[in-house]
Amino acid sequence: MNPTPYVKHEQEALDYEEWKKQKGDKPSIWTKLLSLKPLSAEKDLEIPHAYDGIKELNNPVPTWFNVLFYGTLIFAAGYLYYYHIGEYGERQDDEYQTEMTKANLAKQQFLAKNASSVDENSVKVDPSQIAVGKGVFDANCIACHGQHGEGLVGPNLTDEFWLHGGGVKDIFKVVKYGVPEKGMVSWEKNMSSANISAVTNYILSLQGSKPANPKAPQGEKYDAAAEEVVAN
Template sequence: MKRLILLTTLLFTAHAGFAQEEPAAVPSGNFYQTIMIAVLLVFMLLLLWVAIILLKAVRAMEIATFHPEIMVQEPQEAPMEYHDWLALRKARPSVWNKFLGLKPLADETAMQADDDYDGIVELNNPTPAWFMGLFYGTIVFAAGYLLIYHVFSWGKLQDQEYADEMAKAKTEQAAFLASAANAVDESSVRVSADAGEIAEGKAVFATNCVPCHGDHAQGVVGPNLTDAYWLHGGAVNSIFKTIKYGIPEKGMISWEKKLTPKQIAGVANYILSLKGTNPVNAKAPQGEKE
């Protein structure tokens, strides 16, 4: 039995150890989590203990029902051989049987109550100690739950857990969208009318593109980006590709290593939003009309 308990404990601890990819320290503000883990472990061991007790109870009930002759209470006074004494000792009610409140059928007469209803006799058989221990254990668990969650506020109630999970999900969603935005390229970029993305593209354009294209994209050294004429294509994919790889032979550098894909997409969509704005002192059209 000790080996079974030790093996089960090792299985639980091994599962908990391999379930996490890397250990994480429990913050001091979440001390209740450590307490709940300890309570859960104790509860699991208690369930294992109860299961062992029930197995022994079933075995003892089987012996008491089908083999009452071996459920003796007192040893024989006559001398006996060692093997007979050993068999008799094994047949005595064990500590477990006493703890479970199991008694042989031979003692049923002594357990009868005084009440008699048409020949139906009630046995005075109290509730087993293991059941009462389990019952009192639930009371202790309830008291601990009350103190942890409603008195000392070490634990989070369901509404707070829900709010925290939603906030965590929102943060993870933002991180996912950011990573997805940076995974865009010239084949997957799409036209966007999102004001936030266009504003970000405008800020990047003002920082990096104004010297060659002007503060309103009217064209300085580089071409005018507000008309319908394009040297290397006016679709969002073509503009993205031009910004990303540049046109080295014409002095347009590659921005692939200086800007993220999200920033390049923002600049491309900002340039598309300037179409037809007709800024002052716009450079003459260049390229083909699209």
Template sequence: MKEAVNHSWTDSITSADIVISVMVIAALIVLWVSVLLLRVVRFYVKESINPTPFATAEEKEQRRLEEEARRALEKNKPTIWSKLMQLKPIEDEAELVMDHQFDGISELNNPTPAWFMALFYGTIIFGIGYLLNYHVFHYGKSQEEEYVAEVQKAADDKIAFLASPENAASAVNENNIVLSKDAAVLKNGQALFATRCPPCHGDHAQGLVGPNLTDEYWLHGGKIKDVFKTIKYGVPEKGMIAWEKSMSAQQISDIANYVLSLQGTKPAGPKAPQGNKE
């Protein structure tokens, strides 16, 4: 089997493939030689036009000294960071020493950088402008004035929101809700009650884990506003969840009206009264 595979592989390499490979290698060699010849020709033309003179020993030494001086000058040239921070090189420290000393310590005459002074005076100018704007001419509002304006704007936005017809479902709240005996409201409240409240209050609001909702006793108030508020915000410490996250204000209003319509229905197996009588 192995011999057959090797034989098949050798048969797949034709003479044309060998010729092409040789031609590619030859082309690469010719290209390399051409580059070398081009460099030689370029050097010859350059020397023919501007021949390099042979330097004497004295000229070579002079060139070496000039190169060292140039490198030393570049080394001592201040960097962009040194210019920005106005830093002085350590070689110039002797020229910066001031005459007086204290406890054997000399002081250098290093002035504050220009960028820092510009920033310092800029803060002073800004402070003067701030003082004139907010406390002298009162062009700008103070923090207290901005707070009052934002509170007023929020109140206006709330009134506009509640007045809009498309937001009627959210217009009712614990401050403006009124008791309703409308049949449609009570029917919708009954349907909502049946899908959310029986686990705690029973199918007929007779009370299970939660209190009986059909008697005259209330833990958190028995007025329509109290019932609405209790349903909306819940009583977390007693296991009553806040329904405002899963029901609209109108739905909460319908349930509250339905609960109050159950007063005096006297369902079977009522839970004992809890809270205060109203």
């Protein structure tokens, strides 16, 4: 039989004993923090009485636990006096009222700021916006719809035919939300609602302008009078 494994095991055991002697019984920081006692001191902690051979150790409560416990009692007493006896701080119901007042004020400020905002439900035909709308159109729309709305990549905006409706609300929605499947991007995040309304009114003003080299009609013919009758 080959005794090598046993020699190796004995060598490992000797190494461990040597390591244990070198390490000594010096307690670690963690042991000091938790007030832990080494096993070698267990005999000194035994309480004289025993029951059925079972002995009890006299392990005192660690210092850190006592500090934490009495600290919470001091904090609770201070909290009680500050919020309920001395009434220096706001109680929960008072905090609720304060936060609700702040929320209502913020709501009023928001509504006042957005009172002039326009959406697809409130947009209206307004010829006074045409001049501003032309500037918006020239800056953002001529690449796809042509300088005069005659249509390039995008459809012709000067005839009676529309792919998604030719009413003021229809056009506003298309500009605002786009039509991704047709290549029309959404301008909601890059253009204010006022500018979307202005460019919508400018597009409506292009009806019947008959620019040179218009793109062939697309979609269905829009009848404003028929739509008004249906709406009423």
